[in-house]
Amino acid sequence: MNWAEGIQNAINYIENNITGELNNNAIAAQACCSSYYFQKIFSLLCDMTLGEYIRNRRLALAGSELISTDIKVIDLAMKYGYSTPESFTRAFTLFHGVSPSEARKNASSLRSFSRLTVELSLKGGKTMNYRIIEKPAFTVIEKAEVHRLDENDVVSSTVPDVWAKAGADGTIAQLVGMASDREFIYGICYGNGKETYDEDTFEYSIAAICAEDTVAPEGFRISHIPARTWLAVECQGTCPETVQQQWREMCASFFPSSGYTPTYEMDIEVYPSGDPSAPDYKFEIWVPVVKN
The missing domain is CATH 3.20.80.10 (Regulatory factor, effector binding domain)
Known part of the structure; x- marks a missing residue:
């Protein structure tokens, strides 16, 4: 497995289990990597931590589901890993800028956050000896x-x-x-x-x-x-x-x-x-x- 394949495998694992319990060791194992090194590499490459990526993806998906279905907020909170509706509402509001109830009234104000895809690009200007x-x-x-x-x-x-x-x-x-x-x-x-x-x-x-x-x-x-x-x-x-x-x-x-x-x-x-x-x-x- 090469470098890019390993990182992409881990991202795919996150996406396939986004509503389940995500364990950092299990995520890193998809890249044949230790948890420490995966988190270090992820944050360096993506300019965000692994925890931030998972949290933002869950809240973005929760927003889409909130406005496209009649799911209850308490059920949505449990689905995306929050123990109470209150903690979910706080996180949702911080991410989207509106509460879940306001989002249902004005769907256009929701924030998106796309899944990551590993792409290799050529960049010049830097040397590494x-x-x-x-x-x-x-x-x-x-x-x-x-x-x-x-x-x-x-x-x-x-x-x-x-x-x-x-x-x-x-x-x-x-x-x-x-x-x-x-x-x-x-x-x-x-x-x-x-x-x-x-x-x-x-x-x-x-x-x-x-x-x-x-x-x-x-x-x-x-x-x-x-x-x-x-x-x-x-x-x-x-x-x-x-x-x-x-x-x-x-x-x-x-x-x-x-x-x-x-x-x-x-x-x-x-x-x-x-x-x-x-x-x-x-x-x-x-x-x-x-x-x-």
Whole structure:
């Protein structure tokens, strides 16, 4: 399955189950992807969160059904996933600008919201410097935390705080002291976590490459990164803004046309020494990939 097919399969699944219970893990599975990565990619490509898309589609369909049938508002609310008529009316009014009762009187005021369709288009003007590299397995020592997507399904809003805390409490200095390669420090994001977490979480660690026999002190752990083919993307700019910009470029331009697909296991930010807040700071993002 290529990149575009996976995303379209997930959208089709949403549309086919729009009046049922939609689970983020089940949606992501249609794209052979983890929930975390699907939500991240969806928001980057569509400029809206997965939750916003589902909510807007349901309310648009509810509006069409309201004016074309004699269905009761309470039944319409239950059909589109609202527990009470009051909560449905609030959401309906916020989306359409009129209440359900007003909409029945003046159907022309309703708002539409079309289903998404994946279409590939050629766009110029931007370049992305990258390499495809083969790396043998390596070992890292890391300090990891589980993060929850916020109420807007934003996937990275807490990561800058992790780095600020790690610099202030000596974590980064400890990692460098245990590293076999002290030139770089790494930020590793694991899909829905190395362990089993629920669909709205992801795990992020600050790490350093270490010897295989390194013993992790309390609060740290040893992880073994398997041999993989990696897309290594060159980045220049302030963090975390540049990270998000490069992910958007990867999702919108590289993956649809390159013949490569992410494995969705993890991604690694590779930071050399320097000032990450400087506009000329250079670093890399590594994404494990497979050839389509």
